[in-house]
Amino acid sequence: MSAFHFDGLVWHWPIAIYLFLAGLSAGAVFFAIMLKHFKLADKAYLSPFVQAAAVIAPIAVCAGLGILVIDLTKPLAFWKILVFYNTSSVMSMGVLVLLVYQVMLFAWLGSVFSTPIQQWLKQRLPLLSKLLAQLARHEDVITGVLVILSLSLGAYTGFLLSALIGFPLLNNPVLPLLFLISGLSSGAAATLLGGVLMRGNPNGVEVRFIHRIEIPMILVEIALLFTFFAGLILSGGQSQVAAMKAIGEGFWGWIFWAGVVGVGLTLPLAFNLWMKVSSDRKFAYVAVTASFSLIGVLLLRNFILYTGQMTAV
Amino acid sequence: MSITNRYGVVLLYIVWFVLLWVSFPSHSFAKETKTIADSACLKCHKRNGQMLGLHANEGLALTCEDCHGEKGKHPRKGTAIITFGAKSDTPVKTQAEQCLACHDHQLLAVANWTHNVHAKGVSCGQCHQLHPEMDPALLLLGSELSQSCAKCHLTDI
Amino acid sequence: MDNSKRRFLKGCGGVIAGMSVYTVTQPPQANTAEQVSELKYAMVHDENLCIGCNACEDACRKVNNVPDGVTRVNIERSGPFGEYPNQSYRFSRHSCQHCEAAPCVKVCPTGAAYIDEETGIVAVNEDRCVGCQYCIAACPYQIRFINPETRVADKCDFCQQTQLSEGLLPACVLACPTNALVFGNLKDPASALVKTLKSKPTYRDKVDLGTRPKLFHVRTIDGEIVL
Numbered sequence: 001m002s003a004f005h006f007d008g009l010v011w012h013w014p015i016a017i018y019l020f021l022a023g024l025s026a027g028a029v030f031f032a033i034m035l036k037h038f039k040l041a042d043k044a045y046l047s048p049f050v051q052a053a054a055v056i057a058p059i060a061v062c063a064g065l066g067i068l069v070i071d072l073t074k075p076l077a078f079w080k081i082l083v084f085y086n087t088s089s090v091m092s093m094g095v096l097v098l099l100v101y102q103v104m105l106f107a108w109l110g111s112v113f114s115t116p117i118q119q120w121l122k123q124r125l126p127l128l129s130k131l132l133a134q135l136a137r138h139e140d141v142i143t144g145v146l147v148i149l150s151l152s153l154g155a156y157t158g159f160l161l162s163a164l165i166g167f168p169l170l171n172n173p174v175l176p177l178l179f180l181i182s183g184l185s186s187g188a189a190a191t192l193l194g195g196v197l198m199r200g201n202p203n204g205v206e207v208r209f210i211h212r213i214e215i216p217m218i219l220v221e222i223a224l225l226f227t228f229f230a231g232l233i234l235s236g237g238q239s240q241v242a243a244m245k246a247i248g249e250g251f252w253g254w255i256f257w258a259g260v261v262g263v264g265l266t267l268p269l270a271f272n273l274w275m276k277v278s279s280d281r282k283f284a285y286v287a288v289t290a291s292f293s294l295i296g297v298l299l300l301r302n303f304i305l306y307t308g309q310m311t312a313v
Numbered sequence: 314m315s316i317t318n319r320y321g322v323v324l325l326y327i328v329w330f331v332l333l334w335v336s337f338p339s340h341s342f343a344k345e346t347k348t349i350a351d352s353a354c355l356k357c358h359k360r361n362g363q364m365l366g367l368h369a370n371e372g373l374a375l376t377c378e379d380c381h382g383e384k385g386k387h388p389r390k391g392t393a394i395i396t397f398g399a400k401s402d403t404p405v406k407t408q409a410e411q412c413l414a415c416h417d418h419q420l421l422a423v424a425n426w427t428h429n430v431h432a433k434g435v436s437c438g439q440c441h442q443l444h445p446e447m448d449p450a451l452l453l454l455g456s457e458l459s460q461s462c463a464k465c466h467l468t469d470i
Numbered sequence: 471m472d473n474s475k476r477r478f479l480k481g482c483g484g485v486i487a488g489m490s491v492y493t494v495t496q497p498p499q500a501n502t503a504e505q506v507s508e509l510k511y512a513m514v515h516d517e518n519l520c521i522g523c524n525a526c527e528d529a530c531r532k533v534n535n536v537p538d539g540v541t542r543v544n545i546e547r548s549g550p551f552g553e554y555p556n557q558s559y560r561f562s563r564h565s566c567q568h569c570e571a572a573p574c575v576k577v578c579p580t581g582a583a584y585i586d587e588e589t590g591i592v593a594v595n596e597d598r599c600v601g602c603q604y605c606i607a608a609c610p611y612q613i614r615f616i617n618p619e620t621r622v623a624d625k626c627d628f629c630q631q632t633q634l635s636e637g638l639l640p641a642c643v644l645a646c647p648t649n650a651l652v653f654g655n656l657k658d659p660a661s662a663l664v665k666t667l668k669s670k671p672t673y674r675d676k677v678d679l680g681t682r683p684k685l686f687h688v689r690t691i692d693g694e695i696v697l
Contacts (some may be wrong), residue, residue: 073601166610430556463647
């Protein structure tokens with residue numbers, strides 16, 4: 001049995017990347033909204049970090065969906081998922097959330113960036129500028145709905161897997177929460193990385209704000225991971241077998257301990273604490289910490305997807 | 314697993330036969346061994362004594378008596394000639410022992426698991442025939458093989 | 471600020487109200503099965519009668535045009551048990567269990583996996599399937615597969631499209647030389663199926679998952695006890 005090919009494996013790494021990108025998009029949107037609401041207010045559109053999130057979020061969600069469609073055995077029939085719905089299917093409901101999320105995401109982008117876009121339009125396309133004005137007027141409602149949708153999207157990536165009753169590691173109530181939190185932190189990391197790459201101030205108010213949220217978030221993530229595996233091991237039976245097979249041995253054990261726990265959680269936590277103490281943030285610090293977080297979350301998605309399918313009930 | 318197994322077994326067969334073919338003098342295949350062709354048995358058993366299968370190979374140098382046992386007073390009554398197949402009077406155990414003298418039962422089980430479950434009640438000759446050029450049992454693959462089970466295992470409603 | 475909060479709450483309220491209206495206007499579950507069907511197909515596999523000959527798989531492949539490399543039914547062989555020459559094997563049928571609460575049907579985003587109300591058969595609507603493979607991952611019995619020719623999720627449908635539509639028994643049942651497979655109507659007390667179920671102790675696989683499968687097995691009594 002190799003790490004990437006074994007009996008019973010149905011979903012491969014493209015699904016993990018899709019889950020990663022969907023969570024990342026949701027997280028980036030969430031943090032952009034938080035930045036605007038708590039710190040930047042009307043000047044949000046000037047911040048490189050909000051701009052980065054505004055670029056990353058739609059690209060990530062579209063790329064994720066693109067991968068998902070290509071991964072279908074009948075990619076050209078993907079439209080049927082958009083036409084036929086099944087209320088008991090997590091995937092079907094997720095598609096609905098994704099659709100509305102994308103619409104609201106673009107509406108939100110339009111409303112937040114309405115000032116620069118209006119300036120750029122300069123009375124050309126009066127219909128578009130009218131629409132933008134409307135969006136800007138309803139920004140509060142759009143923002144509120146988008147927050148709910150982004151949280152739903154982040155949790156959906158977990159529910160998608162936890163609905164698989166045949167795999168004890170996946171069919172786990174902590175999984176959606178774990179994916180939501182790690183998705184949010186990947187979004188924060190992507191926002192930070194994009195922001196400093198777009199010449200944002202690595203010691204600015206945005207970085208400080210996100211880092212202040214990131215430390216407790218990493219701690220919660222560690223607690224969730226611990227609960228996740230402790231719960232499996234204490235359940236006994238195949239749950240225990242699944243947990244031990246995942247974190248106890250072999251390739252995926254290394255990925256978990258070195259990749260997810262080490263690079264993805266411990267190092268970013270240490271760097272964050274260090275930056276908090278030294279209170280001087282440099283480009284390299286911020287970029288490296290964010291990159292580690294992103295790698296950790298991507299590895300976590302692959303780790304859960306593959307090890308989850310390794311052990312059936 | 315069944316697919317890889319099935320192909321694996323077929324592959325094993327092919328490798329086995331190729332090795333056999335290579336390891337013996339070229340003219341030997343499907344040609345009677347001198348010891349059998351010149352045997353006194355063939356004076357009477359002209360038809361059914363002809364040995365065309367793999368076991369007639371020069372390299373093996375088998376004689377009729379190697380499998381069928383000592384001639385003794387045969388064809389008079391009261392001899393212990395061993396015969397094979399479903400109609401044979403020889404006990405199944407004796408029949409099987411003749412084959413198992415050379416064939417290891419564990420290797421037979423690797424080739425086909427059904428050898429194990431038929432080890433007691435069924436003689437080898439009920440499925441296999443060594444005299445024809447090709448053993449008909451080895452020609453059965455896929456659905457033909459499963460159909461052959463039904464010849465004995467048939468329950469009427 | 472206060473005003474914006476109020477409007478946001480209004481928006482949320484609107485969404486919730488819309489959702490509740492939608493759920494209320496949905497037809498209640500009881501209405502969909504207007505007249506309760508007299509048919510509910512199920513199958514028994516008697517592991518004591520099975521000889522592992524694979525005739526069922528061959529027949530299924532032929533009748534349902536199942537390509538090589540995949541199969542709708544598979545007899546899993548375990549063993550040998552015991553010492554040579556007193557050895558035995560155990561056989562277990564591995565195919566769609568036609569669950570009453572089928573996980574595949576629950577997760578299918580397009581409704582391509584569905585339970586035929588008339589017969590209780592878990593079936594696949596090939597036109598609706600997009601090949602997301604969610605059903606394959608969701609099935610605890612791991613019997614679904616992508617048909618390499620149609621690129622659609624495929625599995626046993628009790629030969630609904632082929633044999634049943636012509637009034638014949640499923641191909642595997644007809645092919646079985648030892649009558650180890652019994653197929654019939656669960657709701658008919660006179661059927662061979664119900665008689666078998668009432669005369670032999672049977673088990674079903676993974677019932678603790680709440681799937682309520684309709685493939686019954688008569689457990690092998692031969693050989694050693696396996697823990």
